[in-house]
Amino acid sequence: MNDDVKKYIYGAISVFLVGVLTWVGLVYVSACGFTLSCNRGDIPISRTPVPTLIPATLPAMQPEDSMVVAAADVCYVAAADLVGAWVDAGASDTEAFQFTDSNGTNCESTFDEVKPLFVEANLWYSGSFSCISCHSVDLAVSPAQLDLSSYEGILAGSRRAEGASTGTDILGDGNWDSSLLYEFISEAKADVPGHTEVLSSLMIFAGTPLSVEATPTP
Numbered sequence: 745m746n747d748d749v750k751k752y753i754y755g756a757i758s759v760f761l762v763g764v765l766t767w768v769g770l771v772y773v774s775a776c777g778f779t780l781s782c783n784r785g786d787i788p789i790s791r792t793p794v795p796t797l798i799p800a801t802l803p804a805m806q807p808e809d810s811m812v813v814a815a816a817d818v819c820y821v822a823a824a825d826l827v828g829a830w831v832d833a834g835a836s837d838t839e840a841f842q843f844t845d846s847n848g849t850n851c852e853s854t855f856d857e858v859k860p861l862f863v864e865a866n867l868w869y870s871g872s873f874s875c876i877s878c879h880s881v882d883l884a885v886s887p888a889q890l891d892l893s894s895y896e897g898i899l900a901g902s903r904r905a906e907g908a909s910t911g912t913d914i915l916g917d918g919n920w921d922s923s924l925l926y927e928f929i930s931e932a933k934a935d936v937p938g939h940t941e942v943l944s945s946l947m948i949f950a951g952t953p954l955s956v957e958a959t960p961t962p
């Protein structure tokens with residue numbers, strides 16, 4: 745008799761405990777899933793309402809000033825057009841060449857500003873490899889046996905036999921539009937690694953204006 749009552753009491757307690765544990769478990773799993781690293785109950789971090797970054801307040805630029813500054817500073821041009829102007833002007837190592845920038849300003853530059861376009865990574869588009877990461881000085885591994893790491897390498901061209909000083913001219917014999925270099929910069933080639941994207945949209949600041957005279961606004 746006494747044992748029976750005990751049984752009922754213990755039975756009721758265990759049913760209750762199992763129920764509570766199941767309930768807590770269900771709530772946890774439905775909120776957090778099967779993980780032990782659940783932090784949904786953490787106190788949310790509230791941000792300070794006081795702005796910690798004070799916005800820079802510069803005087804508004806006057807149109808005349810900005811034109812003079814832009815004109816006196818540097819030119820703005822599509823990277824491919826800069827290379828093109830260099831090629832069309834004879835692809836000199838040291839001599840300056842001229843080009844018209846995207847604002848119609850007459851500008852001047854040298855090979856020093858063309859070379860980084862082949863050497864720098866993350867330039868033509870976000871995350872892009874540098875040209876020389878593939879077209880390196882080591883012709884044994886360079887695709888198309890093309891070395892873009894130096895002036896001599898660029899001029900020597902592609903598909904050079906071992907030790908040969910020249911190969912296929914990639915500069916179109918001084919005619920940019922018909923050059924291999926132009927083709928590989930302006931066309932996406934789905935099946936050539938490193939050339940799956942069109943590169944000719946990159947705009948850069950390069951060169952110096954030939955005259956600091958501001959172009960009149962219409």
Ligand code: HEC
Pocket residue numbers: 861862868873874875876877878879887888890892902903912914924925928929936937938939943
């Ligand atoms: C991921 C490696 C890679 C990168 C980066 C790369 N290329 Fe290439 N490039 C290739 C391959 C592969 C070919 C095709 C080789 C072949 O057809 O045998 C090629 C071919 C070329 C050719 C044609 C040569 C020929 O004779 O057919 C030119 C020009 C060229 N690349 C220029 C560039 C320039 C300029 C850059 C940088 C903007 C660049 N490449 C970046 C891999 C690369």
